[in-house]
Amino acid sequence: MSEYSTTERALRLLELLQARGSWSGGELAGRLGVDGRTLRRDVVRLRGLGYHIEARRGPEGGYRLSTGGDLPPLAFTPDEALAVAAALASSAASGAAGGGEVALTALAKIEQVMPQAVRRRVRALRSSVAVGGTPNAVAGAYPAPIDTGVLAALSLACRDAERVRLRVMSTEGAAPGRESPCHVEPAALVPRQSRWYLVCRDLDRGWRVLRVDRITGASATGVRFHPQEVPGGDPVAFVAGRLGAPPRTHTATILIHAPIEQVQAYMGGFAADFSPTTTAAGQAATHWRIADVRLEVLAGGLLWVRWPFEVIDSPELADLLRDRSAAFAFAADPH
Incomplete structure (x- = not known):
């Protein structure tokens, strides 16, 4: 039975x-x-x-x-639900291309059907996210791995104004990789590019910005504090001031002289953002949207394209390909 x-x-x-x-x-x-x-x-x-x-x-x-044509209900574990909520909150914070409103709507629907214990963690996450005008997602950048338990503890502490004890992985000094303890008053979680950052007031060192993926442990103390305003009043601006301006993202549209069915069959396992189009001669072709913080990465990705192609809207990428073409021609026929 x-x-x-x-x-x-x-x-x-x-x-x-x-x-x-x-x-x-x-x-x-x-x-x-x-x-x-x-x-x-x-x-x-x-x-x-x-x-x-x-x-x-x-x-x-x-x-x-x-896979099928319909979208049936999905079953998530609590950690998976929080991870999905974190991604949606990050997308909502970016607000890029109108995706922020859609992300918030999706997040609200997920919250509505969650068990109470999980819903409490997700709502805390949403309420603790600082929204700014700087895009935080970079195409081609992989999200830094995050301990969802740490993220949940930090979001609850931000919402409830509760002090937490952290263990933070050091990346500097004589012993990189060593954990250092600190006692902080969390203020906000800020998504930026592919990472999450905690804005907090360290009881020993003052206001700080900590990468969440470097926090290996977060323990609630049960001690409440009176929230203080982040210097400058804006957590997003505070993070930008501490970390500097994010690197510029280069984008390009590639016109591939092949039907989208052929392109997806060959490249779909490692690339996306394809759309069907036609050439000036009326032949079936494919647009491929690519982006990265380095032009060299974009150029390297084009090595996968087996058909003739054109760079439509990035003179910088076209110049780089032109500059490197002689080196590739020599490598193909050094004699």
């Missing part, structure tokens, strides 16, 4: 299917504590709710969750 109710078992099955590419029927039945017939009924139940679950027979067969 299964230890789960029918509903609990269906949710557990969905969680397993989302966690791994494919499962054998025996593995799933064992995890759920049911027989094969009950497992098949649960699969049918999830299909009825809109989930596209493939079933294959034979020794290499099993079950897998595939």
Whole structure:
């Protein structure tokens, strides 16, 4: 007999299917504590709710969750929910290309269906994010890994004006990588480019900006404090003043002389932002939008393009390609 109710078992099955590419029927039945017939009924139940679950027979067969035309409900663990909320809060803070309003709407919908304990952490995160006009997301930059437990503790401390004890990984001095303790009064969390920063008043060192991905531990003290205004009154401006202006992001549109189906089939595993277009001669072609803080990275990405292409709107990138073309020609035929 299964230890789960029918509903609990269906949710557990969905969680397993989302966690791994494919499962054998025996593995799933064992995890759920049911027989094969009950497992098949649960699969049918999830299909009825809109989930596209493939079933294959034979020794290499099993079950897998595939993509489909509809967007059925998703099952998140608490840490996954907080990670999604952090990404949406960061997008909302950037406000780029109108995406801020959409991100806030999505975040509100996620909050509405969360369990109370998780919702408390996510709402604290949203209320502690300082919104500014400086874009914080850079295309091509990978987010710094963050301990979601630390992020949750900091967001609650910002919201509740509660002192926290931190362990911060040092990157300077004679012993880089060593953890240093500090006792702070958190003021705000600021997303900037691919990282999160904590604006806080260190009880020993005054106002500071700390990278959240370098905070290895955050412990609430239970001691409340009277919030003080961040120097200058704006946490985003304070972070910008301490860290300097973010590097300029170079963007370019590449016209690839090939239909989008061919481009996506060849490049879709490592690139995105493709859109269909046509050339002046009326032939099917593809626009590819690329961006990075370094022109050299953009130029390197173009090595993957196997068809003729043009740089549409970045004279700087075109100049760099022109400058490097002689070196590539020599490498291809050094004699």
